[in-house]
Amino acid sequence: MNDSLLFYNAIDTIASNTWPAETTAYIDNWQLRATRGITKRANSVLAIGEFPHSANWLPLIEQFYADKGLPAIFHISDASPSGLDGLLHAQGYAIDLPCLMMFASAQEAAAAAQQKLMSRDVAALSVEWVTEADEEWLDAFLMLEKYKENSKSDYKGICNRISETKGFVKIKKADRIIAVGTAVVQDEWAGFLNVVVSEEHRGQGVAYFLMHALTAWSIKHGAAQQYLQVVSTNTAAVSLYEKLGYQTKYGYHYRIKYDLRPLASS
Known part of the structure; x- marks a missing residue:
């Protein structure tokens, strides 16, 4: 196995720990994740490494998801x-949601964010960290992302299951949360997720403020490198991260099939 493949395997494994599924099963090294349909990451096969030894691996996987009333989704990366x-x-799986894995040095990203903030008026902003996703953070996250209220318990469950060093940040202006994010540190790596800024406050430096807060917290907790996963068509976010020194190392996408009846019953 070459160095690049070892790196991809290691990062995909670390990244999977930042968003733990409610139910996890294995077929050899492949991880089958299910969380009542909340997010593709928590409801897909993390297909890293070689194919399973069983020739019947695809029907087995499809049965796993069919039993839960879910589509079969594969996380496909390098x-x-x-x-x-x-x-x-060839089996009828549609491609969906191409994403990028972007990486940066923590110290360099912190310095870049600090530099960007020098020309922004962020004096009215404050930072508040919590070690668990409390009600205030969850309510703000759902509101900022425009997610349904009935998904709150599922997101809370995912956040509670994160076993690595974790922090949930609230960026406030006049006691109102206008941005949130999550940082998860494992070994030297910090992964950032749930990064969202209120639509009415975008373009005002809040995103740089948020990223600086996430990076500073991660450095304090031992991270030297950081990564994030971003939808490739989200050009505004990609541009923001590139300005902070992030570089794309590789990508991933999903393959999804909704009608599982023919194979699931075989």
Whole structure:
């Protein structure tokens, strides 16, 4: 296995720990994740490493998701085995949500964010950290993302299951939360997720303030490197991260199939 593939495998494994599923099963090294349909990350097969030894792996996976009333979704990255993407395409799996894995040095990203903030008026902003996703953080997250209130318990469950060093940040202006984010530190790596800024406060430096807060907290908790996952079509976010020194190292996408009845019953 070459160094690049080892890196992809390691990061995909670390990243999976930042968003733990409610139910997890395994077929050899592949991780089958299910969380009542809340997010693709928590309801997909983390297909890293070689194909499973069982020739019946695809029907087994489809049965796992069919039993839960969920579509079968595969997380396909550069760590996935060669030929998997084409095989799933031939089986009727549609491609969905291409994403980028972006990386930066923590110290360099902190310095870049600080530099950006020098020309922004962020004096009215304050930072508040909590070690668990409390009611205030969850309510703000759902509101900022425009997610349904009935998904709150599922997101709370995911956040509670994160076992690594974690922090949930609230960026406030006049006691109102206008941005949130999550940082998870494992070894030297910090992963950032749930990064969202209120629409009415975008373009005002709040995103740089938020990223600086996430980075500073992560450095304090031992991270030297950081990464995040961003939808490739979100050009505003990609541009923001690039200005902070992030570089894309590799990408991933999903393959999804809703009608599982033919294979699931085989």
